[in-house]
Amino acid sequence: xxxxxxxxxxxxxxxxxxxxxxxxxxxxxxxxxxxxxxxxxxxxxxxxxxxxxxxxxxxxxxxxxxxxxxxxxxxxxxxxxxxxxxxxxxxxxxxxxxxxxxxxxxxxxxxxxxxxxxxxxxxxxxxxxxxxxxxxxxxxxxxxxxxxxxxxxxxxxxxxxxxxxxxxxxxxxxxxxxxxxxxxxxxxxxxxxxxxxxxxxxxxxxxxxxxxxxxxxxxxxxxxxxxxxxxxxxxxxxxxxxxxxxxxxxxxxxxxxxxxxxxxxxxxxxxxxxxxxxxxxxxxxxxxxxxxxx
Numbered sequence: 429x430x431x432x433x434x435x436x437x438x439x440x441x442x443x444x445x446x447x448x449x450x451x452x453x454x455x456x457x458x459x460x461x462x463x464x465x466x467x468x469x470x471x472x473x474x475x476x477x478x479x480x481x482x483x484x485x486x487x488x489x490x491x492x493x494x495x496x497x498x499x500x501x502x503x504x505x506x507x508x509x510x511x512x513x514x515x516x517x518x519x520x521x522x523x524x525x526x527x528x529x530x531x532x533x534x535x536x537x538x539x540x541x542x543x544x545x546x547x548x549x550x551x552x553x554x555x556x557x558x559x560x561x562x563x564x565x566x567x568x569x570x571x572x573x574x575x576x577x578x579x580x581x582x583x584x585x586x587x588x589x590x591x592x593x594x595x596x597x598x599x600x601x602x603x604x605x606x607x608x609x610x611x612x613x614x615x616x617x618x619x620x621x622x623x624x625x626x627x628x629x630x631x632x633x634x635x636x637x638x639x640x641x642x643x644x645x646x647x648x649x650x651x652x653x654x655x656x657x658x659x660x661x662x663x664x665x666x667x668x669x670x671x672x673x674x675x676x677x678x679x680x681x682x683x684x685x686x687x688x689x690x691x692x693x694x695x696x697x698x699x700x701x702x703x704x705x706x707x708x709x710x711x712x713x714x715x716x717x718x719x720x721x722x
Contacts, residue, residue: 459691466687480692490693492668493676494651496582500658500672501650503586509646511590512597513639517631519598520605532602535595546592547660550584551575575661578669588657600642604635640717648705651697673697 429436455470460480462473484490515535522528538546553559556573564571574580612630621629655674662670671679673693681690705720712719 457691457695459687460695462688464687464691476688480688481696484689484692484696487689489667489671490673490676493671493673496669497651497653497672497674500582500585500653503582504589504653505646505650507586508590508594509643511594513601513635515594516598516601516605517627519602532595532598535598537595538592539596541592543592543654543656543660546588547657550588550661554584576664578665581661581665581669585654585658585661589654600638601635604638605631608634637718640712641720644705644708644712644720647708648701650704651701 458470459473461475461477462470463476463479464470464473519528519531519535522531551558554574555561556571556576561571561573574584608631612634613626616626616630651673653672653674655672655678658670658672659675659678662675664670677690677693680686680693684690709719709721713722
């Protein structure tokens, strides 16, 4: 404690964040079992047991939101999760350090742009009066409003996430790639291994623990698909295509005042996420990987 007190002191804000906003906030799950009225408070509100969960499971809007969430999460898992890895491999293959640092800086920038700006840019490009329709109209072609098309909503959400966060997601993979011994590449090249063989037998085994770790963590967050991003674009396609669990909780809890139902939905989402992390971690252990925890 005496030797490492500066490091421990720097940990205090992070520990305080988790204690207050993560563990402390878990007290709010009590609302899921009550007919919560803010004026009465947590303890004076009437206890209703699992009634909120019964109403929730009988609500078609909740199941539609769940389906939309699973579809968007599945698309992100298939298309977005590998994108940072592929980009990191491309950056790692650049021989010029100056060019690599410049490209890294450029691909990091979209992460720091707020979703409000990203959605506004999408509207200017793909909206009814956007740049795309302007070009189509100038050439006498049929115009399309992609942002108002329910069928294009889910792929559009994934495309926006790929553009915004792929560069930022390369940080961990690049850090892992720097730990790979260059002599392994040289030895494999001398033995006649081409780029694909070197990737499959040298690079991939070296960074596989990081891939498994991030995949497990992603599974735990699979029912959270970007509240702000979808909230800003939900009304353009309607709740049937654009409602997800997080926006369902917002509209039923904050806007509709049905705090117990919204808390039940949030608690169910958290329990499912925890179960997925536990199951994925067990599977990774059986496959010989370290996982998140032992």
